[in-house]
Amino acid sequence: MSMMTGGEVLARCLIQEGVKYVFGIPGDQLYPLLDSIHTSEEIEFVTFRHEQAAAHAADAWARTTGQPGVCLGTVGPGAADLVPGVYTAFADSIPMIVLCAQNQSWRIHPDHGSSQGLDQLEMFKPITKWGATVSHWQRIPHLVHWAVREALSGKPGPVFLDLPSDVLYMKCDESTLEDGIVPAEKYRMTRPPVGDPELISKAADMLVNAAFPLVHAGGGVLASDSAKELVEIAEHLQAPVTTSVGARGAIPEDHPLSLVPASFGAIGAQCQSDLVLLVGGRFGDLDFWGRAPGWGDCAEQRLIQIDIAPEMIAHNRVVDLAIVGDAKSTLTELLRIVKSKPKAKPRTEMADCREAQDSWLTDFVSQGKSDQVPIHPLRMVQEVRDFFPRDAISIVDGGNIAVWS
Numbered sequence: 001m002s003m004m005t006g007g008e009v010l011a012r013c014l015i016q017e018g019v020k021y022v023f024g025i026p027g028d029q030l031y032p033l034l035d036s037i038h039t040s041e042e043i044e045f046v047t048f049r050h051e052q053a054a055a056h057a058a059d060a061w062a063r064t065t066g067q068p069g070v071c072l073g074t075v076g077p078g079a080a081d082l083v084p085g086v087y088t089a090f091a092d093s094i095p096m097i098v099l100c101a102q103n104q105s106w107r108i109h110p111d112h113g114s115s116q117g118l119d120q121l122e123m124f125k126p127i128t129k130w131g132a133t134v135s136h137w138q139r140i141p142h143l144v145h146w147a148v149r150e151a152l153s154g155k156p157g158p159v160f161l162d163l164p165s166d167v168l169y170m171k172c173d174e175s176t177l178e179d180g181i182v183p184a185e186k187y188r189m190t191r192p193p194v195g196d197p198e199l200i201s202k203a204a205d206m207l208v209n210a211a212f213p214l215v216h217a218g219g220g221v222l223a224s225d226s227a228k229e230l231v232e233i234a235e236h237l238q239a240p241v242t243t244s245v246g247a248r249g250a251i252p253e254d255h256p257l258s259l260v261p262a263s264f265g266a267i268g269a270q271c272q273s274d275l276v277l278l279v280g281g282r283f284g285d286l287d288f289w290g291r292a293p294g295w296g297d298c299a300e301q302r303l304i305q306i307d308i309a310p311e312m313i314a315h316n317r318v319v320d321l322a323i324v325g326d327a328k329s330t331l332t333e334l335l336r337i338v339k340s341k342p343k344a345k346p347r348t349e350m351a352d353c354r355e356a357q358d359s360w361l362t363d364f365v366s367q368g369k370s371d372q373v374p375i376h377p378l379r380m381v382q383e384v385r386d387f388f389p390r391d392a393i394s395i396v397d398g399g400n401i402a403v404w405s
Contacts, residue, residue, distance in 0.1 A: 006137045006168040007032025010099075012181050013144040015042045019070050021061065022046070022099075023054040027074030029101035029165035051078055055085020058096050064393065066225060068095040068151045075101045075165075076116030083127065089158045090127040092219060092246055095151040096158035098124065105135060105164040124160040131160035137170045141177055145187040153189065155309035156223060192224070194333060195306060195325030203304050203321055204337035206275060210302075212349050213239040214273035217250040218281015220307060226328035227251065229335050230279060236335075238344040239277075240269040240353060245286045245402065257350065262286070262294075265357025270295045272349055278305045280327045282315040290317035306330050364404075377404040 004012075010033050014022070023046045026034050037045045048054040051073045058069025069089075073082045079100040089096045103114045111117035121131050130150040132143050147159040174180075184190055194200075207213050215234045221227055221243075227250045234241045234257050241251045242259050251258045259266035270276070273296060281287070288294025295301065302320040305313055306327060313322045323330060368382035381404050388394070396405050 002174055003171045004174050005032040005036070006134075006140055006163075006170050007034070008036045009137065009140045009174075009177070009181070010144065010163070010168070011036035011040060011043065013141050014070065015040065016181050017144075017148055017184060018067065019043055019097075020067075022070045022072055023048060023057040023061070024072030024099075025049075025051055025054065025074060025078060027078060027101055029075055029103075030072065030163075030168065032168045033072075033099075033163075045072075051081035052083075052085045055082045055096070055098070056088065059085060059089040059092075059094050060395075062089070062094045062096055063222075066223070068097050068148065070097045070099065072099045073101070074116075075103055075120075076118045079118060079120045080123065083123070086124065086158050086160075087127045090129075093156050093223070094158070095156040097147055097151060098128065098158055098160045100160070100162055101168070102133065102162045102164045104166040105133075106166075108164065109133070121160065121162050124158075127158065128160045129155075129157040131162070133162040134164065134167050137167055137172050138176065138178065140167070141179060141181055145182075148184075149188040155307075155312060192326030192329050193308070193324075195323035195330040197333070199321060199323045200330060200333050201337055203277070203306075203323060204334055204341070206302070206304060206321065207233075207237055207239075207277060207338060208341045208344075210237075210273075210275035212269075212273050212347060213237050213275045213277065214269055215239050215241045215277045215279070216270075216281065216287075217241065217243040217247045217279055219244060219246045220280015220327045221247055221250045222280075224280065224308075224327040226279070226331050229328060229331035231255070231257075233277075233331065233335050233338055236338050236341075236343050238347050238350065240266075240273075240350050242266045242270060244281050244284065247281065256354075259353060259357055260361075263357045264360040265353040265355075267294055268356050269349070269353040272296070272353075273301060275302045275304070278303060278307075279331065280307060282307075282312050283317055306334075377401065381405050 021044050037043050055071045058071035062069040073079045086098055100120050107114045121133055124131050134143050147161055151159045221230055231251050240259050241257050243250050243261055245261050259269055283290030304321045305319045306323045308326050310324050367376045367378040370376050396402055
């Protein structure tokens with residue numbers, strides 16, 4: 001065995017987990033980690049000019065690959081500058097590993113009057129699922145495993161590791177690590193859980209026998225890569241599909257069964273439906289909390305909810321059937337059962353909702369073609385849409401642009 005710095009141990013743990021990129025800004029406390037990344041061909045450090053941008057990059061990596069994004073900042077101001085980007089990931093349940101340098105372990109908790117001293121663990125608490133200070137070289141693998149497990153388990157989200165510089169610089173023999181640096185299957189679940197088979201079968205019967213079922217996709221559909229299964233279920237049931245604002249893209253918005261979030265057509269379908277299948281979502285404020293006037297009467301409209309996190313069941317509205325399980329694996333089984341039943345015929349209610357949506361979009365379309373001065377935001381959105389390929393990934397900020405896009 002060989003002598004390794006704490007930074008080397010940390011880098012090897014990240015590599016073992018399959019991390020390809022670390023996004024951030026370097027600092028002297030982090031040199032053992034950065035040196036190990038620099039000399040490796042399996043992982044790369046991507047330098048940014050501001051930590052917030054690095055956090056957003058880690059967020060984007062996680063959203064587009066399904067793997068946790070890793071961002072890194074230096075002690076004090078560097079850690080503080082990560083906060084806006086980490087908060088965004090926390091709000092959208094995006095798995096992220098946040099690494100920050102810290103002053104020496106004997107100078108923190110409470111701070112010893114150090115330059116750039118900051119209780120980073122406490123600062124990140126409100127916007128992370130879990131966090132810890134790595135107090136010793138020996139604990140690095142254990143806490144990295146714990147962090148990854150927390151980031152990916154249940155409802156995903158950012159996690160935080162505080163890295164005192166003396167722990168990163170410390171050199172010890174690799175053989176003294178309790179469990180060594182082990183593959184993922186030795187410390188976390190690698191196959192997502194399927195919902196209860198009996199409940200899935202019951203859900204299939206309810207959907208097939210509903211007069212006007214509706215499927216509503218939350219961000220969990222994108223996170224679990226289950227859009228294909230969700231759309232196939234909707235097509236077999238001839239059920240309209242609505243999404244949360246954050247789950248747009250789960251179904252192509254020009255699909256015959258797709259209704260744009262919060263459009264007249266979507267609200268009409270949500271109010272008329274006698275049975276809603278909610279997948280990977282919790283009915284947030286932009287979903288009207290799942291209640292009237294954006295939805296039907298809770299006492300009359302039945303609700304099936306599928307979510308990987310038990311604490312999200314009935315978060316904002318009571319349910320008639322709750323299934324705890326990964327969206328993709330659970331929808332795959334639900335699809336198998338639903339497809340064993342005759343395919344539904346097109347529904348007149350859907351035609352009415354589509355007509356309402358098309359009428360609502362008329363002004364949007366005309367303004368998107370307008371030559372008026374000053375330019376209308378919809379003209380810009382239309383030009384962008386026409387320029388980029390169909391499968392381009394668009395990033396939409398908050399505010400009015402979210403309405404126009």
